[in-house]
Amino acid sequence: MNRTLLLKSLRDLRNAWAQTLALIFIVALGIASYIALVSAYRDLGASYQHTYEQLKFADVTFAVQGAPALVATEIEQVSGVTAVAPRLVIDTGFERADGEQIRARIIGVPPDDQPAVNQVLVEDGRYLTSDDIRAVLLESHFAKVYGIKPGDTITPIINGEKITLTVAGVVASPEYLIVSPSRQEIFPSVRTFAVLFMAMPELQTLTGREGEVNEFAVLVDENRDREEVISEITAVLAPYNLETTIRQEDQPSNATLRLDLEGYREIAFLMPGLILLVAAASVYVMLGRLIRAQQPQIGLMKSLGYSNTAVLAHYLTFSLLIGIVGSVLGVIGGLVLTRGITSAYANELGIPLVQTRLHPDLFVSGVLLSLFFAILAGLGPARTSARMAPAIAMRLDPATALSDGHKSWLERWLQLPLSFRLPLRNVFRVRRRSFSTGLGIVFSFILVLMSWGMIDSMNGLLRRNFEEIEQWDVVAVFDTPQTEALVDKVAGWEGVQEVEPLIQLPATIRTDSKDEDVLLTAVSPAQTMHIFQFSDSLTPEAALANDQVVLATTLANKLGLQTGDTVILDTPFGEHKFTLSGVSDEFSGTVAYISLEQAHQIANMPMPVYNGLYLKVDPAKERMIKRDLYHLPGAASVQLKSDTRADIESLMGLFYLFMGIMMAFALGMSFALLFNAMTVNVLERERELATMRAIGTQNGRIVRLLTLENIILWAVTLLPGLISGTWVAQQMGQAFSSELFSLQITISPLSYLLTALGILVTMLLAAIPAIRRVNRLNLAEATKVLT
């Protein structure tokens, strides 16, 4: 390539430095977002795998009724077994000072040395030693919820006795990255489930099971057929009453973690991918515009004898420089950001050991896509200009060339004053320019609404569930039947405002082809504690009439049921046939409702009895009321709505973090797009604006003209922006599906308003530097021919 031309490339870049920088920034941000966000998600998977390897997470765990610890050496003999940890695991419980009933699992581990399988990571304090007496390690989730530190005590019931244990250390366990006691319980119970690790000899003594264990955690050689190894071990354990064999993929914490991450698999790629695509498309549009504005220079170059190829090569260099510099910065930025984001995710999920890796496929695809669009942007307009006869290319003022010379009917009809006509016409007549600027604005709407829409919808979902559907503050469930007397008694307590009885039973819903486990709740149709969300004008009285059942919408959809279909409800009192009277749009997808009367009929009870209460209480007294409820005979669980909400919100922590990070990138990109669009929009007309000033137009008027023009642009793009933004958000909502629930995108009017205003304000602010530049332009130079 010609040296003079290369110099010109560089000089062009310098003259349009603000735009060039903005374009480089857009490329860099697009690539960096893509690399960092996709890598972080992938590294999250790698990090838990890494944690599993480091902490020797069991491949298979065998639970037996009881066996001598020495059986472990027999299992070790099985070929393909690389490590075995015999352990004693007991499930027990204790009561906290606030009356909360805690389920506790105590796991025996060897003191001094970590077990060969399922090791723990000490996060605070220390590991157990053989000198310790009555010491435990506490799993970190529970420790965090209640702020328990090494040195504090816990008093679980072991073998019928309250035993006070001192916490020696707070630990992370690969088995409890997500605290899930069993696979049946989908929502983890950090608040009510504690895992304790105790020196095995001490635990054996306390439980009177000296020398005995009830679990064998096993690591299997990767190169061996695991099922073969399992069947050999099963044979070894045959004499000891093998109860369950849990493979790693079925282990509750691991299964939940996978399920949780799986929900993000698509959007973890789609959302950053969209940011990258928007960046690439914007560069294509903006760079093309920058080059199209150079048409006279292209004519000049050709008239000086440069060949088409030379001209093309020149603009290609220009595009490539932007693409390459942007890519390099993007890759570096992506690498830097990946670690931070991965750590944030891992921290949120409680994965103790973070691992980040390079993902060359992301570098390659991100960079190639950007370069492809940059080259395309450089080639297209340059080729058109180069093909033009030099005289024509030179004579055309690109700004003039864009005008088509018709006045719209709207303008004729409106008869607006010139100060409105000019900005209007700049928007509507110079369509190509408006289109590319408008595209930048629409892209901004899409990016912002995409991430905000997800957050807003989730907030709305939780708010609706906890503020509109569930009107109770406390729900108590008993494991013995209660009568009206209890309702009256509790209603008389201080701080209790309202009490409604209910019956809650586990049940299975059966259709011809499918069945689902549900929580069946029987309530009075007149109750006001749980407000059904029917889509039609169905009344609770009609919905809960005899032989009628109400299901959560997601449940009905999953079972393929329509209103009017019949289902079988399998309850502890036998099977009963119901008609689906209506579906209620609720957060929890596994609930069914019938009337109390109906429940009494099914249970065949002579008089009304209940096993639960809904309470509305004074918030200041709810902890006290909870404790008192727990002290009632037969109390099984007492749940505060505020705790449940906090639990669910913290369960959604990854969601909020994930979307928050997406949002930060989306905002950064939107700002860059708007800044670029606004700047180009003004700078492209430098000469025109300088002429206005030269004939005596005050700066203020120029600001008003351009501002009005931007407001018009905004108004025109508002509807397409909001519509396409909502559409993209809906696609993302659909892609974000988990087995737990589906996210319906509902963006609140306030969010729309704030997004629209935010973009308008950003546009107006982003135009300031360019307007200032125009208002300071050297008029003598700017009114001369284009140089």
Next chain:
Amino acid sequence: MNAPLIECRQVKRFYQMGEVTVQALRGLDLCVDSGEFIVLLGPSGSGKTTTLNLIGGLDRPTEGQIVVAGEDITRYTEKQLTDYRRRKIGFVFQFFNLIPSLTAVENVEFALTLTEQNGRNLRRKAVALLDLVGLADRADHFPSQLSGGEQQRVAIARALANHPPILLCDEPTGNLDAGTGQQVLQVIRELNQQEGTTVVLVTHNTAIAPMADRVVRLRDGQIDHIEVNERPLSVAELAW
């Protein structure tokens, strides 16, 4: 004798180009009386456009003063200069510089809105100004639909919109054929004679010189000499 309308005193304009200093004007002394018709002649690069830009308030001298109607415009703030350009100066650029998204009549209207707040008769006045340059029938054309000469005449109509006491024309006929050029000159001449507008007109074309009251010849950023025409010729008399 009255004080001159425009007085340039030892005006210098240097451009710093890295190591090199370009001396576009190196001490220009020039007085222009009210109602005078001045033609600035000189070879390319001699400083004609620079002089016009300085008088028009588009640029500031490196040294020296420019006094217009008794006021030193080199001391003006940006705001005052804008005001000065709007009220005192009509500028006809060598390259027209019309606003591409406005029609001929709207370009003139735009200039009118700079001083007139009353928007009622703007269009009528703008059409009248276009009529003056013989373009009333092209009023609704956009610049891209006008020939070079037509664009130049729109530019003149725009410059005249606010009845400026001073009209500065940079090569107004440079891009025009002889016939059109004469039409343009005729308009300027009539303005000068009938309204008493002071005109400073830059040209390469020595044939135009005889119509001026005085001809100022520049060379290397200084006045080479000044000729006074005892009897300026009419446009028709010029040997084009």
